Amino acid sequence: MARWRSSILNPKIDLYDVVAVEQLRRQRRLDPQLIRQLRNRFLKRFDSDEAALEGFPEASRISLHSLELFRRFESGIDGATKLLFRTSSDLLIESVLLRIATGRNTLCVSSQVGCAAACGFCATGKMGIARNLSVAEILDQVQQCGQVLASEGRRLQNIVFMGMGEPFHNECNLFAAVERLVATDHFNRSPASILVSTVGVADAMLRFAEQFPKVNLALSLHSASQEKREQIIPLAKKYSLQQLRETLVEINQVQQREFMIEYLMLAGVNDSTNDAIELIRWLEPMQVHVNLIPYNPIQDAPHLHGSSSEVINRFATLLKAEGLKTTIRYSLGSDIAAACGQLVRSENRQRVMNRMPQDQGLAFTKACE
Structure with missing residues (x-):
C-alpha cells in the first residue's frame, strides 16, 4: 500500500518532458549538472539505462522508455x-x-x-x-x-x-x-x-x-x-x-x-x-x-x-x-x-478486435480485408 501511495504521489516523469524535469530539479534542488549528465549519457552516448542513471539522486522518478x-x-x-x-x-x-x-x-x-x-x-x-x-x-x-x-x-x-x-x-x-x-x-x-x-x-x-x-x-x-x-x-x-x-x-x-x-x-x-x-x-x-x-x-x-x-x-x-x-x-x-x-498488421488487428464489441470487431476485420 505504501509503495502504491508513493507511485501516485510521486509519478514518474518523462525524460523528454522539459517542464516536468525542470520542476523536479527545482523541487529536489538538484544540481543542473546532474540533469545534463543524465541526458548526455542517455541521449548522446546511448549508454545503458543503468549506466545513464548511475549516481542520479531521483532515478526512481525518471521514466526512460515509453516503448x-x-x-x-x-x-x-x-x-x-x-x-x-x-x-x-x-x-x-x-x-x-x-x-x-x-x-x-x-x-x-x-x-x-x-x-x-x-x-x-x-x-x-x-x-x-x-x-x-x-x-x-x-x-x-x-x-x-x-x-x-x-x-x-x-x-x-x-x-x-x-x-x-x-x-x-x-x-x-x-x-x-x-x-x-x-x-x-x-x-x-x-x-x-x-x-x-x-x-x-x-x-x-x-x-x-x-x-x-x-x-x-x-x-x-x-x-x-x-x-x-x-x-x-x-x-x-x-x-x-x-x-x-x-x-x-x-x-x-x-x-x-x-x-x-x-x-x-x-x-x-x-x-x-x-x-x-x-x-x-x-x-x-x-x-x-x-x-x-x-x-x-x-x-x-x-x-x-x-x-x-x-x-x-x-x-x-x-x-x-x-x-x-x-x-x-x-x-x-x-x-x-x-x-x-x-506480423505487425495481424498483431495490431487482433489487439484492436479484442478491445472492441463483437459487431465493431467484425466491421474492422472486413475493412482490413
Whole structure:
C-alpha cells in the first residue's frame, strides 16, 4: 500500500518532458549538472539505462522508455535489423536499423501506428488503423536503436522518418520530436543528418521547411501525372501536383539546397519513357535529387509489380541526360520485410478486435480485408 501511495504521489516523469524535469530539479534542488549528465549519457552516448542513471539522486522518478521491445528480426543477407515495439496502447510499430556497407548507420523511424494516407503500394496503409505516436514514442525509437548500435561499438549517423505513418499527419509531435533531436541539451543531432519523407502534405511541408531549414525533406512523388498519382496515392486528390510543385519551389528558396524526390518504380504504371519525360518537365527548374526505388511486392497489392533492373536503369539514364541528379536505392532487409510487416498488421488487428464489441470487431476485420 505504501509503495502504491508513493507511485501516485510521486509519478514518474518523462525524460523528454522539459517542464516536468525542470520542476523536479527545482523541487529536489538538484544540481543542473546532474540533469545534463543524465541526458548526455542517455541521449548522446546511448549508454545503458543503468549506466545513464548511475549516481542520479531521483532515478526512481525518471521514466526512460515509453516503448517495450516486442521482437527483433535480423536480416540474413545484409546488415538490416527490424525492431518491433509495443506502445502504451498495446499496438505494435516498427523501426529499422540499416548498417550500410560504407560504415554509416541509418535508422528509419515510425511516426504513427498505421497510416491514413492509404497508398496502394504500402503495407502500412493497408493496416486499417492509425494513431499518432507521442513525442516520447518517436524519440524512444531513436534512443533504443542507438543503444543497440552502441552495444556493437557502432554510431548512429542518420535518422529518416520513413517508417510507419505519414509524418505530417502527426505534425505537432513531429515538430516537437525534431526539436529534441537537434537540441544541444538533448540528442544534439546535426539537422543535416535527419530526413522527413512525406507523400505530399503541402502546407505542413512548407511550415516544416521554415522552422527547420537545415533538416532534409523528401517527397514521395511516384508520378508526374495527376491521374496516375491519384490511383496509387489517394491523398493526391487533396494536394494536386500543381500545388506540390509551387510548394517545392518555395522550399527550394527557403532551404537553398537539393530536395529529395522519391520515385517508386512500378512496372507498367509509371516506368515508361513518357513517364520519365513528364517527370523531367515537372521538376524543371527545381534543385532536386531523384531517388528511384525498386518496388518490393506486398501481399495486399497483387496487381502491382516492380520494374525490372533494365527498365530502372534506362529510366535513370533519361533523367541523368537532362542533368538531374539521380540515384537508384538499394533496399536492405528484403528477406525480413514481408514477415515483419505481416506480423505487425495481424498483431495490431487482433489487439484492436479484442478491445472492441463483437459487431465493431467484425466491421474492422472486413475493412482490413
